[in-house]
Amino acid sequence: MKKSILMFALCLSGMAAMAQSTRTIKGAVVDKDGNPLPGATVEATNGAESAVVDADGTFTLEVPRWLNTATAKYAGMKNKKMKVQDGDMIFRMKPKQDRTWMINGVGGYIGGGDLDGTIVFGAMGAYLNDWGGYLKLLFCVNEDFAERPAVPTVTAGVTKRLTDFMYAYAGAGYTSVNYDEYEYGPSYGPYSCDGAAFDVGVIFRPYKHLSVNVGFTCNTDLEDCTNYIGQLGVGYIF
Structure with missing residues (x-):
């Protein structure tokens, strides 16, 4: 009898130890x-x-x-x-491949250089993933629009996911830098030359299909003229 009670007590203590572990x-x-x-x-x-x-x-x-x-x-x-x-x-x-495409309308303003105060408009498309890419086109509109063709600034580069709702981007491309000076005298009018464009910015995704882009572009002929373009864009994610 005592042996049975002892065995029962040992079982209970073992179960208690197991429960605690x-x-x-x-x-x-x-x-x-x-x-x-x-x-x-x-x-x-x-x-x-x-x-x-x-x-x-x-x-x-x-x-x-x-x-x-x-x-x-x-x-x-x-x-x-x-x-x-x-x-x-x-x-x-989250899905293993959370691919997202974005298209934005972009508006901006040029500061510095001969086109200070010029309004800029354009569009931006991007593929957003952990790493992705983008393409951006910008056009300027100013008081000399009839005399100056709206040669676009075209940039492309990479995007990088920072958080679930924020991406950074950076890139470079081609632009036409416009001058107010006259190259060969007043009869020739304003002129432009080829230049380089450099892009940085952030894309926000505040809601499922809404995107907001804040960007900065530097246009330069690498010699005498540099224009700085601040941009804000709103678009659709699909």
């Missing part, structure tokens, strides 16, 4: 828009424990108490690792 984590696995991802798995990082997410996107998993992180996995999505916490753990997963 594990913990239960729970939460949900969703996409970036908050939709549940049934069938996803949540695994103990560097552990053998795992759970399959239910139809409503929730899960419950018993893991070792020493475990610090858990990882959610789903086909077509980037793995998401989170630090284990006492409350609900919400894994927000």
Whole structure:
């Protein structure tokens, strides 16, 4: 009898020790828009424990108490690792290839050089990913528009994702730098020459299909004339 009681006590103590060595984590696995991802798995990082997410996107998993992180996995999505916490753990997963195209209308203003105060308009298209690219065209409109052809500034370069809603870009291209001076006398009128353009800027994505572009372009003939163009653009992301 005493032996049976001793064995029972040992079993209870073993179960208590086991209970103290594990913990239960729970939460949900969703996409970036908050939709549940049934069938996803949540695994103990560097552990053998795992759970399959239910139809409503929730899960419950018993893991070792020493475990610090858990990882959610789903086909077509980037793995998401989170630090284990006492409350609900919400894994927000992103597609492995979150490609985005953008087109913007651009307006701006020239400061400095012979075209100080000139209004600029144009368009910008971009491919936004972790790394992407863009193409921008700018035209100037001034009081001598009839005499000066609106030769565009054309730039192209790379984009880089900084956060989920912000991208940086930088590039270079061709421009025509206009002068107010007369090259061969008054009868010849204003003239222009080939030059280089350099671009930097930031693209914001404040809402799903809305983009806002803030940019700065420097046009120069690399000798005597330099124009600085500040720009603001608004467009559509698809």
